[in-house]
Amino acid sequence: MQLTGKVAVVTGAGRGLGQAYARALAAAGAAVVVNDLDLDLAEETVAAIRAAGGTAVAEGSAVGSTEAAEAIVATAVEQFGRLDVMVTNAGVLRDRSLLKMEDPDFDLVVETHLRGTFTCGRAAARQFKEQGGGGRLILIGSPAGQRASFGQTGYTASKAGIVGLTRTWAAELQRSGTTVNAVIPVALTRMVATIPALAELVEKAERGEPIPADVRAGGLGTSDDVAPLVVFLASDEAAGITGQAIGAGGDRIAIWSHPTEVVAEVREGGWSADALAEAFPTTFAPHLQDFQQLSQDSGK
Structure with missing residues (x-):
């Protein structure tokens, strides 16, 4: 797949998933702006891209503000x-459960992930419009934003919000030819190394050792396994795909559903509390959703 002549931005591309996206886009022929708060890391990624024959420059803004975007x-x-192409990957973690979450930690996570996605997405969309339309917004979500992820109050709120932005922006920008999709990555990165069950696998991945086949089949692999989806969504071949949340990990690709009603009942004159108490056990209770599907393999 060729992206020759295209220009892409990847935020938070100094290491991990962002670096993999930037390198894959460059390998496909795109010129890449490698953004990272740590400019030294961004420069290292740029050096690797150039050494492989690609084109890239480093940019050191801290994602979040309009000025940075x-x-x-x-x-x-x-x-x-x-x-x-704009790939909004930059993010930070400040994991705390609700009762332990402090305002500054919550604000930092939301500022970087959610506001950073908003400001970078808006700046890119304005540039696309100035160029006459088209363009690709690829927003990076997480399984943690799709289901419960214990201890990640700010992170889950931000990642769920990013998928919400995906659907709304896809509707708003469809006429201009701009596509908007969310990637839901699952990968063995430093950000998941704190999960006890994954720490050993992360160490293997960092050493370049092969990931067991059953783990890969279950949807967990390296950052390089996610990058081809980003390249595809950036390409002309993906022009008809928009408003989707697409999971990628290991040997697995998945389409996440949009929220929808699972049951609805109409009662003439409306519902009183007593009527709800009578109807709930038989009419509604069988359809209550399982909120305890913890995201133990979140790609973050």
């Missing part, structure tokens, strides 16, 4: 003349 997009335009 506009600076990142401006770098793409100044260096390469345009922008075709």
Whole structure:
């Protein structure tokens, strides 16, 4: 698959999943702006891309503010003349359960993940419009935003919000030819190394050792296993795909469903509390959703 002539931005691309996305986009022929708060890491990623024959520049803004988003997009335009793909990957973790969560930690996570996705997505969409339409917004979600993830109050709120943005922006930007999709990655990165069951596998992945076949079949692999989905969604071949949340991990690709009603009942004159108490055990209770599906393999 070729992305020759396209220009892409990947935020938070100094290491892990973001780095894998940036390298894969460059390998497919795109010129890439490698953003990371740690400019040294961004420069290392750029050096690796150039050593492999690709084209890239580093950018060191801290994702979140409007000014940072506009600076990142401006770098793409100044260096390469345009922008075709925005991958909003940057994020941080401050894991705490509700009763232990402090305001600054919550605010930092939401500022980086959710507000950063909003500001970078808006800046990119404005540039797409100025260029005459088209473009690809690839927003990075997480299984933690799709189901319960104990101890990740700010992270789950942000990642669920990002998938909500995906659906809304897909509707708003469809006429212009811009596609908007969320990638739900599952990968053995440093961010999941704190999960006891995955720590050993993360160490194997960092050493370059093969991941067991049963683990890969279950949807858990390396960052490089997720990157091809990003390349595909950035391509002309994906022009008809928008508004989707697509999971990727190991040997597995999955489409996540959109929320929908599972049962609905109409009662003439409305529902009183007593009527609800009478109807709930038989009419509604059998359809209550399982909220305890913990995201133990979250790709973050």
